[in-house]
Amino acid sequence: MTATLTPRPDASARPARPVRRIGLVGWGAIGRVVGTALAEGHIPGAELTCIIDNRPLVDAPAPQLSxxxxxxxxDLIVEAAGQAVVREWAERVLNSGADLLIASTGALVDPELTGRLRAAGPGRVYFTGGAVGGLDLLQAVRGLGPLTSVTLTTTKLPATLHQPWMDAELTERLRTTTEPVEVMRGTARDVPVKFPKSTNVAASVALATGDPALVQVVVVADPAATLTRHVIEAAGPHGTYRFEVAHRxxxxxxxxxxxxxxxxxxxxGAVVGRAGQIL
Ligand SMILES: NC(=O)C1=CN([C@@H]2O[C@H](COP(=O)(O)OP(=O)(O)OC[C@H]3O[C@@H](n4cnc5c(N)ncnc54)[C@H](OP(=O)(O)O)[C@@H]3O)[C@@H](O)[C@H]2O)C=CC1
Ligand SMILES: O=C([O-])CC(=O)C(=O)O
Structure with missing residues (x-):
């Protein structure tokens, strides 16, 4: 095929990419590390413009705003606060024109919310792989056709899995067990809602593999789990995949x-990346 193509404008004639102005939501375990690194200039192309948090902050390296x-x-909001923030604010962020990077992916198993986010804009929505790996490969495998099975097994210290909805018996079992206890088995549609602060990874696997109902999730409380473990096992007509991580x-x-x-x-870093980096 022959075609007459217009030459690309000279690079020097293109405007320089503006530094992205980051609003960080949540000044907790995730937000403090992210905010400190941004304030110290560790991410080329991004500056920490403000922080949003429920509590008045005294030690923050940027102004606290509503x-x-x-x-x-x-122009880019980084969410590190909780699923409720995604539910309440994601659509407004995108409609304001800002982009949104989500850590609390568990909110995204709700098809009604994701439908609204797909229709919102001009801001774009991104999610982080967070505590699990292999998501880029699982996303790529979808190009070959659907997976037939996906399982995530998450094992954590019992205290990190206790939830207000648990009955007295399960609460006591989690408090006193000396052995692993399976606390829930379900799909990625159900589990991240039941453990909103500790199983967002299930939703992240579902975002990568394309169908929350396909992802079987097993949540295990283990008093010996000084390291948090996530094991992803997937299979399809084109191959089998297994990713296991153990985090402090x-x-x-x-x-x-x-x-x-x-x-x-x-x-x-990948979203705001600059020339001079291999992204
Ligand atoms: N994708 C992944 O792999 C992972 C995702 N996560 C997600 O990230 C979230 C944050 O984790 P982490 O930093 O450890 O949690 P922390 O509880 O340590 O910190 C969260 C901070 O956000 C604040 N916050 C909560 N709600 C709001 C709100 N509506 N407006 C402003 N600030 C708010 C909290 O304040 P207050 O305490 O007063 O509510 C707290 O200061 C988790 O809830 C989870 O959803 C966490 C781990 C892994
Ligand atoms: O940090 C982790 O290991 C996982 C986690 O809390 C989550 O997915 O919400």
Whole structure:
């Protein structure tokens, strides 16, 4: 085929990419590490413009703003606060024109919300792989056709899995067990809602593999789990896949693995990346 193609404008004539103005939601286990790294200039092309958090902050390296005010000054919001924030704010962020990077992926198993987010804009929505790996490969495998089975087994310290909806017997079992206890078995549609601060990974696997109902999730409380474990096993006509990670939990918030803020920074680096980096 022959075609007459217009030459690309000279690079020097193109405007330089503006530094992205980041609004960080959540100054907790994830947010403090992300915000400190941003304030120290570790992510080329991104500056920490403001922080949004429920509590008054005394030690923050950027001004604390309300969500409404943040949307008037930021062009990329990084969510590290919780699923409720995604439900309440994601659509407004995108409609304001800002992009959104989500850590609390569990909110995204709700098809009504994801439908609204797909229709919103001009902002774009991104999610971080967070505590699990292999998602890029699982996304690529979908190009070959659907997977036939996906399982995630998450094992954590019992205290990080206790939930207000649990009955007295299960609560006591989690408090006293000396052995692993299976606390829930379900799909990625159901599990992240039941453990909103500790099984977002199930939703992340579902986002990568394309169907929350296909992802079988087993949640295990193990008093010996000084490392948090996530095992993803998937199979389809084109191959079989297994990814296993074991993370040291954050000291202040052991529901969250220490690696997660660094996964957020890695995702952010890819979104805002500059010439001079291999992305
Ligand atoms: N994708 C993944 O692999 C992972 C995702 N996550 C997600 O990230 C979230 C944050 O994790 P982590 O940093 O460990 O949690 P933390 O509880 O340590 O910190 C969350 C911070 O956000 C604040 N916050 C909560 N709701 C709001 C709100 N509506 N507006 C402003 N601030 C708010 C909290 O304040 P307060 O305490 O007053 O509510 C707290 O300061 C988790 O809830 C989970 O959903 C976590 C781990 C892994
Ligand atoms: O940090 C982790 O290991 C996983 C986690 O809390 C989550 O997925 O919500």
């Amino acid at each position: 969500f409404e005010d943040a949307l008037t000054v930021c 939990p954050d000291e202040a918030n052991p529901a969250t693995s220490q690696v997660v803020p660094h996964a957020v920074l890695r995702s952010l």
